[in-house]
Amino acid sequence: DAGVTQSPTHLIKTRGQQVTLRCSPKSGHDTVSWYQQALGQGPQFIFQYYEEEERQRGNFPDRFSGHQFPNYSSELNVNALLLGDSALYLCASSLASGASNQPQHFGDGTRLSIL
């Protein structure tokens, strides 16, 4: 049973560039959430996708956008990269129909470094 997979594992970009990160959810899961985790901090919610729609967004600028595909996989796009975007980007999957106590399953993340 495949867990959450993310690609790439590491990425180096320069300021002003654009990046696309990818996530495949755990088998059977239909909901994908994206988080940004700075070093020494907790994950910060970016947005959640369900049925190919963004259904809630955290406090992130419009430079951060996403997409969910019919197979439930998802992409996170960040435009006009800033130095402050350097972080670990985590994808988590879950079941929309699950109970409120249903845990999120996280991938190992993409480490994004901006030079």
Place this chain on the structure above:
Amino acid sequence: GQSLEQPSEVTAVEGAIVQINCTYQTSGFYGLSWYQQHDGGAPTFLSYNGLDGLEETGRFSSFLSRSDSYGYLLLQELQMKDSASYFCAVRPTGGFKTIFGAGTRLFVKA
């Protein structure tokens, strides 16, 4: 606003018991969750408290008191492999996002 406060670091000895506290300010939430994250790894789910009281899962227990806006994670019979960061998290009612605390880094010494 909504926030969760945790101690930044805790150090304990192998075999001991350690408690990691989490205090929160949020108007309403479904329950309090705990996640473990080893350096370079993914957060993994440990425990959930939907109701007040104690939940036990092996060496780990978690407690919630909504009236005190407080919860904790209790780790017993500490092992070296328990050295990691621990995060408390809540999902506010009426929404889908999860809010995480800044995390507590646990160091287990021999």
